[in-house]
Amino acid sequence: MTAIKGEDYYLIAENKVYRNIETQAPRGEIRDRNGVLLAGSKPSFTVSISQNELNQEGVNETASLLMNILKENQETYIDEFPIVFTENGYAFTYEQKVRDWKIQNNIDLSKNAEESFRTVARNLNDQGIIKINPDDSDLEIQRKINQAGFYPPISISKMEFTEFIKKQEWLLRYRIRQEDITAEEAFKRLKTFHNIDENISDDKARDIMVIKDLLRSKGYFQYEPAVVAMDISKTTVSKIEELSLELPGVSVDVEPIRYYPNGAFASHILGQIGRISSQDEIEKYVTGLGYNRSDMIGKTGIEKHFEDVLRGENGYRRVQVDAFGRLIENIETTQPSAGDTVYLTIDSKLQKVAEESLKKTLETIQVGGIYESQWGNMRLRNNRRVYNKATSGAVVAMDVRTGEILAMASYPDYDPNLFATGISIEDMANLMPANMNDPLAPKPLYNIATMTAVQPGSTFKMITGLAAIENGLDPNYKIKDEGYIELGGRTFGCWLWNVYRQKHGEEDLIGALRDSCNYYFYSISVGYDYSKDKPLPVKMGSQDILEMSKLFGLDNLTGVQIEEISGRVPNPDQKLIETRRSLYFDIYNRMANHFTDITQNSQTYEDRINEIVGWTQENPSRSELMRRMTDLNVKKELVEEITDHVKYSYYTQGNWNQGDTFNLAIGQGAHAYTPIQMANYISAIANDGYLNKVTVVDKIESYDKKQINEIPRESERIPLNNYGNLEYLRRGMIDVSDEGTAKQLFEKFPIKVASKTGTAQKTGTIPEADEEAYLLRHLRDFNLNQARVLERAEELEKESNENLPKHRYIRRAIKDLNPSLTDTQINRFKETYDNFAWFVSYAPHDNPEIAVVSLIFQGGSGGYAGPVARDIMAQYFGLNEEEELLEEDPDSTSDF
Structure with missing residues (x-):
C-alpha cells in the first residue's frame, strides 16, 4: 500500500496540521496596599463568528443580520474597516488619524513622516521634556520620546507614518496594489469583491464589510473565530440565540473582560487596556512575543508597565486543520491561568479622599465659594475676582521615608471600563479636550501629577535658601525688604509691594520663607544686599541654585512605574x-x-x-x-x-x-517641574536629605500565591556640606503654617504641619477653539x-x-492688509491665563511621615491648593470618622 498509494497518503498527512485556538486568560488583579480590588476580571458574553462554520453563499446575509442585531441593541462592536463616510464623502481612516495627530500637535499638514518626527523631537527638546544629544540616533530619540509618554505614529525603521504602512498592508490583503487609490474607488472595488448586491445601500454594505474584514484579517488562521463584540447584554444574547438558525457560524461564549469595580477611581494610576493597533505594538507583541492581533494589552499606567505579569497564560483548544486553515476536528482543551496580582502602595481610603477633595476644591474655586471643613472654612476667591477657569489639577501624597505613593489624583479623570472592550468613537470624543488649541484645557486622559511640568513659584524658595547657606551665608543674616529692586530699567518687586505697596522689613532665612519675601531671595541669589548696597559675605550665582535643584532630583525622572516626564532645571x-x-x-x-x-x-x-x-x-x-x-x-x-x-x-x-537669576530664585522663569517631582523634593527636606526612588507598586504576587516579589525601596542621601542646614528650611515651613500664608488652613488642625504656598505666573492669551471664527469676528x-x-x-x-x-x-x-498690527494686538480680545496655584507640605513637623503636594491650573493663589492637602492629612492621621469608602463588586472575579 505504501508503494502504490504512498504519495496520496503523504499529501493527506501534509494537509492535516494541528493548531491551538487560544482561550483568553483573565488578566491579573491590581489591588491597593491593603488588598482592596482596583482592577479584576469578570465574565461577559462575547460574540464571535467562525469562517469554518459559515454558509459561504449566505455569508453576506449572516453578516448583515448580525450587525442589525448589534446596532438595534446599541452594542459596541469591533469596527476596524478603514473606509468611513464623512461630510466630504468617502475617506480612509488612516489619513484621518494622521491629519488629526498633526493638528493636535501643531504640525504643518504638509510635513512628511521624517519632518514630523523631527518637529516633535525638537519641540519636546525645546520645552525641556526630553534631552537630545547631538550623537543620538533616531531610535534613541524615539526611546526618549516614548519614555516621556509621547508616541508619534511613525515607524522609525521605515520613516513612514504607521497608519500609511497599515493602509498598504490592508490594500494588499485585497490584492489592491494601487497605493493612490481613493477611498471611494476602494469601497466600490470591495463591494464587487465581496459579491454585495449593487442595490444595497453603502451603509448596509459597509456593515457586511466590517464582518468580512474581521474574518479576512485572520488570514491563514481561519480556524480561529473572529471576535465581533464583547460584553454584550443578555437581551442581545437572547436575540442571537433566537435567530441561531439564521446565523450559522455565529456563537456566544462566556469570556473574561477587564473590569474596574470603582469606575474612574485611580484611573491615571491603573491606566487602560486596548486592542493591539500601532505598528510598534504589532512588532513588539505580535511579532516579538507571539500575541494575537486581536489581543487586548495594557496601553497606559500599571496596565501597560506590568503587562508581562498581568497577562497570564492563555488556555487553548487543540484542533486539527487542513492545508487551507479550515477546522477538521477538536482534539483537547487546556484551561487558562490568570495573571499575577500587582499590589500598589496607594491606600484606597486616602486615594478616595484625595480625589473627592481635589474635585471639591476645583468646584469651589470656580465659583469663588467657601471650602467648608471641620478644620476651618476657607473662602477661595480674591476680593476682586473669581478664578472660574480652575478646571484641572493634581495632588500627590508620598511617604517621605520610602518614596511610596500613598495617593495620587489628577482631575478630570475617566472610567477605564470604557476601554475594556474597545472604546466607541463617541466616548473617545468625550474624553478629548473641548479646546484642542489650549494647552491647559481639561484633558481627562492626561495624568497631570506625572506628565505636566510647570513653574513652581515660591515653593522653590527652599532650594535658593539652602544653596545660600550651604555656600556659607549665615541663616540669621538679615536683609531689609525695601519693596523692590531696580535693575536694567526693570523693577523686581516683592509680592507685598506689588499688591499692597508694603514692605516686610528685616528678614532672615526663616522669616523670608514664612513671609515668602521675594526681596530677600533676589538678594541672596546674586550675593548682594541691595538694602545696604553692598555684597553679601558669600559668593552666590545662578549656577549654585541650579546645581542644588539637580541634587534634589528636579532635573530627573522620579522612577515611578507609570508614564512620567522629567521636569526641567533651567539651562x-x-x-x-x-x-x-x-x-x-x-x-x-x-x-x-x-x-x-x-x-x-x-x-x-x-x-x-x-x-x-x-x-x-x-x-x-x-x-x-x-x-x-x-x-x-x-x-x-x-x-x-x-x-x-x-x-x-x-x-x-x-x-x-541678573534678572533671570532673580526669577530663578523665586521659582519663576524657565523652571518646569511635575507634582510628583515636587513631592519627592519636599520629602527630601523632611527626611533629612534622602532622595527616594519613587514607587507606586508594593509587590507582585503570583496567581498561585506561591511567590511574592517585593519592590525594593531605594534612596540616596543628597551630598550636602551640613545636613543641619535643612532644619532652617523646615523651621521656615513650620512658620508658614503657624504664622504665614497657610495660617488660616491649620489654625484648627491638631497636628503641626510644615508647608509652603506658591503662585506661579502663566502669561499669554488663551487660544480660541475656533481661531478662524475669532479672527473673522473681530x-x-x-x-x-x-x-x-x-x-x-x-x-x-x-x-x-x-x-x-x-x-x-x-x-x-x-x-x-494692516501691517501695523502685531500678533499681540490681534489676540487682545482673547482671555488671559490665570496663575498656577501650588501647595507643598509634610507632617508631623517633628517626625515626618507624609508629604502632600497639590497643583491647581489657573487656581489664582497658592493657598487655594491647600484644602486638599489638609483633607488628605486628616485621613492619613485617622482624624476623620471611619467609613467603608470602597466596596468590591461581587461580580468581579478571576475564577473562570
Whole structure:
C-alpha cells in the first residue's frame, strides 16, 4: 500500500496540521496596599463568528443580520474597516488619524513622516521634556520620546507614518496594489469583491464589510473565530440565540473582560487596556512575543508597565486543520491561568479622599465659594475676582521615608471600563479636550501629577535658601525688604509691594520663607544686599541654585512605574536657543512686506531672516543694528520699528542676565517641574536629605500565591556640606503654617504641619477653539473688510508651498492688509491665563511621615491648593470618622 498509494497518503498527512485556538486568560488583579480590588476580571458574553462554520453563499446575509442585531441593541462592536463616510464623502481612516495627530500637535499638514518626527523631537527638546544629544540616533530619540509618554505614529525603521504602512498592508490583503487609490474607488472595488448586491445601500454594505474584514484579517488562521463584540447584554444574547438558525457560524461564549469595580477611581494610576493597533505594538507583541492581533494589552499606567505579569497564560483548544486553515476536528482543551496580582502602595481610603477633595476644591474655586471643613472654612476667591477657569489639577501624597505613593489624583479623570472592550468613537470624543488649541484645557486622559511640568513659584524658595547657606551665608543674616529692586530699567518687586505697596522689613532665612519675601531671595541669589548696597559675605550665582535643584532630583525622572516626564532645571544656554527660535517665528511673517527688493517666497528672504536671528547673542548697539537693517534693504520707514522690536523684545533677553537669576530664585522663569517631582523634593527636606526612588507598586504576587516579589525601596542621601542646614528650611515651613500664608488652613488642625504656598505666573492669551471664527469676528476691530481678507488669504494659500490650517492664512492676510498690527494686538480680545496655584507640605513637623503636594491650573493663589492637602492629612492621621469608602463588586472575579 505504501508503494502504490504512498504519495496520496503523504499529501493527506501534509494537509492535516494541528493548531491551538487560544482561550483568553483573565488578566491579573491590581489591588491597593491593603488588598482592596482596583482592577479584576469578570465574565461577559462575547460574540464571535467562525469562517469554518459559515454558509459561504449566505455569508453576506449572516453578516448583515448580525450587525442589525448589534446596532438595534446599541452594542459596541469591533469596527476596524478603514473606509468611513464623512461630510466630504468617502475617506480612509488612516489619513484621518494622521491629519488629526498633526493638528493636535501643531504640525504643518504638509510635513512628511521624517519632518514630523523631527518637529516633535525638537519641540519636546525645546520645552525641556526630553534631552537630545547631538550623537543620538533616531531610535534613541524615539526611546526618549516614548519614555516621556509621547508616541508619534511613525515607524522609525521605515520613516513612514504607521497608519500609511497599515493602509498598504490592508490594500494588499485585497490584492489592491494601487497605493493612490481613493477611498471611494476602494469601497466600490470591495463591494464587487465581496459579491454585495449593487442595490444595497453603502451603509448596509459597509456593515457586511466590517464582518468580512474581521474574518479576512485572520488570514491563514481561519480556524480561529473572529471576535465581533464583547460584553454584550443578555437581551442581545437572547436575540442571537433566537435567530441561531439564521446565523450559522455565529456563537456566544462566556469570556473574561477587564473590569474596574470603582469606575474612574485611580484611573491615571491603573491606566487602560486596548486592542493591539500601532505598528510598534504589532512588532513588539505580535511579532516579538507571539500575541494575537486581536489581543487586548495594557496601553497606559500599571496596565501597560506590568503587562508581562498581568497577562497570564492563555488556555487553548487543540484542533486539527487542513492545508487551507479550515477546522477538521477538536482534539483537547487546556484551561487558562490568570495573571499575577500587582499590589500598589496607594491606600484606597486616602486615594478616595484625595480625589473627592481635589474635585471639591476645583468646584469651589470656580465659583469663588467657601471650602467648608471641620478644620476651618476657607473662602477661595480674591476680593476682586473669581478664578472660574480652575478646571484641572493634581495632588500627590508620598511617604517621605520610602518614596511610596500613598495617593495620587489628577482631575478630570475617566472610567477605564470604557476601554475594556474597545472604546466607541463617541466616548473617545468625550474624553478629548473641548479646546484642542489650549494647552491647559481639561484633558481627562492626561495624568497631570506625572506628565505636566510647570513653574513652581515660591515653593522653590527652599532650594535658593539652602544653596545660600550651604555656600556659607549665615541663616540669621538679615536683609531689609525695601519693596523692590531696580535693575536694567526693570523693577523686581516683592509680592507685598506689588499688591499692597508694603514692605516686610528685616528678614532672615526663616522669616523670608514664612513671609515668602521675594526681596530677600533676589538678594541672596546674586550675593548682594541691595538694602545696604553692598555684597553679601558669600559668593552666590545662578549656577549654585541650579546645581542644588539637580541634587534634589528636579532635573530627573522620579522612577515611578507609570508614564512620567522629567521636569526641567533651567539651562542658561537653552535660553538663547529658545529666544532665537521665538524671534524667527515672530519676524518670519511680520517682515513679509518689509524689504524693498524681495518677497517672502524666496530663498533670499529666508537667508535674511536667519541673518537677523543670528545676531541675537551678539546684541549689536541700536545704531549698528539700524545700519545692518538698512544694508539688508529693509524699507526706510520700517528700519527703526523693526530695530527696536528685535533688540528690546529679543536681543536684550537672549543671554542669561541678573534678572533671570532673580526669577530663578523665586521659582519663576524657565523652571518646569511635575507634582510628583515636587513631592519627592519636599520629602527630601523632611527626611533629612534622602532622595527616594519613587514607587507606586508594593509587590507582585503570583496567581498561585506561591511567590511574592517585593519592590525594593531605594534612596540616596543628597551630598550636602551640613545636613543641619535643612532644619532652617523646615523651621521656615513650620512658620508658614503657624504664622504665614497657610495660617488660616491649620489654625484648627491638631497636628503641626510644615508647608509652603506658591503662585506661579502663566502669561499669554488663551487660544480660541475656533481661531478662524475669532479672527473673522473681530475684523471690524482691525479696520478690515472680510471679503478682502478672505480674498487675500486665498491668494496667500495658493502662493504658499505649505499646507496650513485656514486660520493661519487669514492671520497672515490681516497682517498683510494692516501691517501695523502685531500678533499681540490681534489676540487682545482673547482671555488671559490665570496663575498656577501650588501647595507643598509634610507632617508631623517633628517626625515626618507624609508629604502632600497639590497643583491647581489657573487656581489664582497658592493657598487655594491647600484644602486638599489638609483633607488628605486628616485621613492619613485617622482624624476623620471611619467609613467603608470602597466596596468590591461581587461580580468581579478571576475564577473562570
